[in-house]
Amino acid sequence: MDFVLLRCCTTPIVLQQYEWSTNAVMEKLGIGLLDVPELGCCGYPLRNISFRAHVLATARNLALSEKENLDLLTVCNCCYGTMKYVDNLMKEDASIRNDVNSTLAKEGLKYEGDINARHILQVLYDDIGIEAIKEKVVRTFDGLKIATHYGCRILRPSKLAQFDKPHSPSKFDELVELTGAKSIDWSEKLECCGSPLWGINNELSLDLTEHKLKNAKQSGADYLCVACSYCQIQFDIVQEKLLSQRGIEAKLPSILYPQLLGLSLGIDGETLGLAENRVSISEIEWFLLHKEASTA
């Protein structure tokens, strides 16, 4: 099973561990990831400003992936939501399709709608499957309580996202729990992380994040777990600022799902870039039990 991987623009600057851990986990699970150097911005940050610019940017990536005859995989919810939205427009709306394709033709590209946009969680759950991943698990966590954070665009709008039940999802929880961790219930689970407003309205963004972190912490979580670049930046780098700016002592570190799964699959912490996280997650390895030891 191969995919073209769309590396989110934010990962090379501040989130390299997301790239490393995704590469390592996918390799372990036998998924091939193809890098297409021409891929660009997913279009998400442009939507506030110009509808046409955002559609063009997204459609170009889809066209590049279609050229390889592979689905386009992303590790970011915002990229995913944008790709699903534009993919749908290109498939449904002939006037937009023609307009975009006539511009893309300048670089010899065209999007016919023959591929799909995919999210890493979707590939893990729907394509590989819980049981198949479990077979590769060599170490499990014991007593680790995780606040699973779905993020927005993997669930909503559900007509486009088509990942899980929008109001009571469980797939990500199952993926977390196959590592032996417990995915706790918490009331803010399905809310936005606050990242879309970071840089635009920092106070509001911090309010939303603080609220979520507090709620997860009070619900007993040891760590947050996310599968989105923007969510991770918010819960890691921005949380660091939140803690210092608002004088909050109780922190709640956030781990990327490929890091969590990678540990279970026996990949070492260095390959997964655990030390790169700003709000330290290195202590998570204390919860690890070897499969042999735990079953014995």
Added chain:
Amino acid sequence: MFFTITLYISLLIFGLGLLYKISSWFRYSVGLEARDVSPAQRVFAFLRGLALTIFSPRIFTLLKVFVLDVLLQTKVLHQDFLKWAMHMCIYYGFLLLLLMHGLDKIVSTALFSNYYPTVNPFLFLRDFFGIFILIGISIAIYRRFILRVPRLRTSPMDVYAIVILAVIMISGFLLEATKITSYTKFQEMVEEYTVQADAEELRTLEAYWVAKYGVVSPKVKGPFDAETLEAGQEAHEMSCVECHSRPQWGFAGYTASRIIKPAALLLDRVNIPSLLWYIHFLACFIGLAYLPFSKMFHIFTTPLSLLANAVMEKGRSDPANIATRQLLELDACMHCGTCSVQCRVGVVFEALRNVNILPSEKIPSVKALVAGKKLSGEQIREIQEGLHLCTNCFRCTVVCPAGINLQELWFNVRETLLREGQPEFLVLSPLSLYRGLMPQSLERNHYPDPIDLALETIYPAGIPLELQDRSTPLVPSENGWSSTLHTSVQANTFSNCFRCVTCTNACPVVRNYPNPAEFVGLLPHQIMHAAGMGLWDLIFSSKMLWDCLGCYQCQEHCPQSVKVADVLYELKNMAIAKARSKLIEQKES
């Protein structure tokens, strides 16, 4: 005489230009951090940094970069073989030709006691190096004008560089060709070097040169009998052979001489060789004098940029030196277009048609800005938009063959420009994420200023709804906006809204405030309703548009299938378009 005077004039202009350009690296400044450092401090910091680098292990880094990136140009090789081949042909072809032929009186005669431009190996090598340059120029023309790479832009400066090189090379080859055929030149040489020859000897010599050396004579024509040629060869060996290898070794010039052969007598009579000689050296001198001001300046600046960037790092190096390096980097750009071709938002240029979106096109704009050139409001707006339309993914910096830290440059200029007070709507997009993550380079109390300015420009009354006089009656402002929204496939669902307030109840932003209307103006369901009534000023006065997370809770919960979040996105686009046209109207009136 004329040659010497023009040589010295062009050398003088070149020298002064060089000084002027180098001084600009210390005089001008980029970015906020560099403002408070004086030119003298910058020169001092540079000398100190240079000394500290040279007498440290980092000298080995410099050597490595010099060999790999400057001499072998591996950065270019990794990206594009054709581009690398082009550059190597021109770079080494020109360098060797300059040393052996252009500076022959200084270099070649000093190195080789037997140097004559007309004997081998020099005769052959001159054409050999020259052909390399011509191949390079041909690849350049192919890349720029035939291959048509999307977003690879060709500026007048690129055309100049190709033209000046082509003129030098072609005039050189033609000069060689016309000199081979020239009867006048032949006679001059005969007069000078064959003093004691009789008429018969001269006739056979001429026949020999016509037959073997390509001279086109008005008097003797082949074919010649073996006896004549034998006698000619004897005369040739006595007077000429020491200084003349067969011209066929100068293969390019010789080929050209066979092509012009039918017209050779005429060309010689009107003294074309001398005209070509003038064109050849004047083109060289123009190229030399203009070099510091042209893209060819990168011969010096690009290696410097590569070396400087190999040993410098933001946060560790002296900020004064970073400032100097950024100015040097502006001159190190050779407009190769790699950054623009690979830019992750480059494709947006096709939608917004602002060339400043493309990194390679931002460089001349930033140059104009730092040099304090007078720019129109619209030009500044375009530069500002271009600088902000950037995901800060660092790809331009990574791919730049000149090693320029482009991303850092954009960030610095962006912040300086924002202080100038032109509204920039892109600060209201998630592209601001990076700006928000970089507080150390931002003075915190100024951080929200550009955001506030953009919002004030968008609010039709200049103030948000919560500060407006609520007693004014609400009048629909019709200006064609409603029809845009009605016809939009994404947004026309707003008319299904029956105001059940579900969207507002589901909104995490609304829920964040005890009295949300005091912070965000209209609430989501009110915006849908106001859109139905055409109360655009009310909508565009609401901060709600810009506080929307795009989390789609509203849309997911709507029982009427109103695409609430999609409508809000569309309204944001409309608000910005409206504010922009308002700005243009203000500027025009």
